[in-house]
Amino acid sequence: MTTADSQSDRRLTARGAKTRTKIVAAAADLMYVQGVTVTTLDDVITAAIGVSSKSQLYHFFDSKEALVRAVVDLVGERVIERERAALGRVSTFRGLRRWRDTLVQNNALQHGAYGCALGSLASEVSDNDAIARQALARLFNEWQDLLAGVLRRIQDAGALPADAPIDQLAIGLMAALQGGYLLAQTARDVTRMATALDMALTHIESLSVS
Amino acid sequence: MRRHFAEVLARESARLADVRDSATLADWRAQVVEEILTPCSSYALALRQASDAPERDDFVDAWRGLITGAVARVMCVGRARGADGSASCVTGGIDPQETAVLILAAIHGGNTLSLVAQDPSPLNTALDIAVAPLLRHLPSPTAALSPGGEIRSAESVT
Numbered sequence: 582m583t584t585a586d587s588q589s590d591r592r593l594t595a596r597g598a599k600t601r602t603k604i605v606a607a608a609a610d611l612m613y614v615q616g617v618t619v620t621t622l623d624d625v626i627t628a629a630i631g632v633s634s635k636s637q638l639y640h641f642f643d644s645k646e647a648l649v650r651a652v653v654d655l656v657g658e659r660v661i662e663r664e665r666a667a668l669g670r671v672s673t674f675r676g677l678r679r680w681r682d683t684l685v686q687n688n689a690l691q692h693g694a695y696g697c698a699l700g701s702l703a704s705e706v707s708d709n710d711a712i713a714r715q716a717l718a719r720l721f722n723e724w725q726d727l728l729a730g731v732l733r734r735i736q737d738a739g740a741l742p743a744d745a746p747i748d749q750l751a752i753g754l755m756a757a758l759q760g761g762y763l764l765a766q767t768a769r770d771v772t773r774m775a776t777a778l779d780m781a782l783t784h785i786e787s788l789s790v791s
Numbered sequence: 792m793r794r795h796f797a798e799v800l801a802r803e804s805a806r807l808a809d810v811r812d813s814a815t816l817a818d819w820r821a822q823v824v825e826e827i828l829t830p831c832s833s834y835a836l837a838l839r840q841a842s843d844a845p846e847r848d849d850f851v852d853a854w855r856g857l858i859t860g861a862v863a864r865v866m867c868v869g870r871a872r873g874a875d876g877s878a879s880c881v882t883g884g885i886d887p888q889e890t891a892v893l894i895l896a897a898i899h900g901g902n903t904l905s906l907v908a909q910d911p912s913p914l915n916t917a918l919d920i921a922v923a924p925l926l927r928h929l930p931s932p933t934a935a936l937s938p939g940g941e942i943r944s945a946e947s948v949t
Contacts, residue, residue: 700903704839707906718907752904752913753920757893760900760917764892767851776889777896784924 593641601641604629605651612652613698617705622648650713653702657720660699661727668727672734674786681778684758685771693765693774699724700759725751732785740789750785757781795840796850798833802826803854807861813929816865820918827902828911838902855891862894863887865929890925897921 593601607629611620622645626632642648667680695701699720707714729751735741758781761774810819826834840847866885901917 700900703903703907708839714907714909718909721904721907749916750920752916753897756900756904756913756917757896757921758900759903760896760898763899763903764851764896767848769848773892773896776892777900780889780893780924781896781920784920787924 597641600631600637601651604632604638604641605648605655607632608648609652609655609698612649613656613695613701617649617652617702621645646710646713649706649710650716653706653713653716653720656698656702657716661720661723664724664727668731671731672738674735674740674782674789677731677735677782681775681782685775685778688762688765688774689771692769693762693771694769696766697759697762700762721755725755728754741785742788745788750788754778754781754785793846795833795837796846799826799837800850800853800857802833803857807857810861811865813926816922816926816929819861820922823898824911824914824918827898827914828905838899851895855888855895858891858894859887862890862925866925885925885928894918894921 604625608620608625611624611628622635622638625648626635626638629638632638638648642651667683671677671680699717702713703717703721707717725748729747732741732745732747732750736743736745736747741747757777758774761777764773764777765771806819806822810816823834826832827838829835837850862885866887897917897920898914901914904913904917905911
């Protein structure tokens with residue numbers, strides 16, 4: 582648990598923990614589709630099966646802010662787990678291109694409508710909640726480290742020069758990914774995301790020792 | 792909202808028109824970063840708008856068009872004269888439209904990363920990486936045209 586939330590520290594019964602998870606998952610889904618600001622606690626109560634009143638929700642979260650922090654934790658966990666599985670053993674440019682393909686294909690399913698789950702949260706909460714922002718910063722760093730790990734393995738294999746600025750390239754790649762998601766969302770067209778990622782990967786590949 | 796978009800486009804239109812070589816490109820890049828990092832600037836506010844805000848699609852499209860135009864213009868650096876005397880652009884295999892998409896993605900994505908980290912470096916790094924392929928193909932400001940019409944950098948003139 583990365584966010585401070587006194588009520589989540591309270592020991593929950595197994596059933597309580599299940600209900601809490603349902604609430605957070607329902608909130609995460611709603612906020613992904615329609616945004617954080619627009620989503621009300623009533624929306625969450627309606628969406629969470631087995632939760633029928635605000636007092637039930639307040640049993641676990643004393644404010645929308647607290648709920649949003651829990652959503653950040655849950656979404657962050659899912660994204661990092663997904664990315665770790667996808668990138669954990671990639672050590673070639675071809676592997677990176679496949680990673681890109683999967684992300685673009687998944688985004689294409691909704692015509693880019695919802696963007697990056699983590700990125701969208703970052704845009705909406707960074708200005709309003711420092712604790713949530715810090716949790717998001719840690720999550721993005723973790724994701725970036727995964728990318729840097731791939732680039733280092735590529736470097737170790739000799740496909741990138743020893744002086745390639747790995748950390749900076751990882752940031753550039755992440756920025757292209759996040760920006761790609763945003764452009765795709767705005768245009769309702771995943772091609773923008775595909776292009777941004779392709780260009781970034783091509784540039785990184787061009788640094789390889791020929 | 793419309794005001795922020797209009798203001799950014801107006802400034803971008805003027806600044807991108809000045810971009811003609813690597814130095815002026817670097818100037819534009821530095822100005823964009825400065826604007827974005829200035830709290831409550833039209834750039835910062837424009838980028839903050841939700842991705843499905845109305846007119847945002849037009850705004851991003853218009854900005855992309857401006858950047859594409861600037862990239863296409865500065866890429867037209869090696870005017871090789873053909874046998875029939877016609878001039879053509881040497882674009883070095885860089886697609887201006889795709890380059891513009893990468894630059895815009897770096898601006899948007901870099902902005903998100905900098906916002907989350909409260910640190911200007913991700914935005915700067917992202918733009919450096921996005922602009923690098925383009926810079927490699929641009930002449931430095933000291934490049935001069937030789938009598939034959941080919942671009943030669945100042946260093947190669949002995």
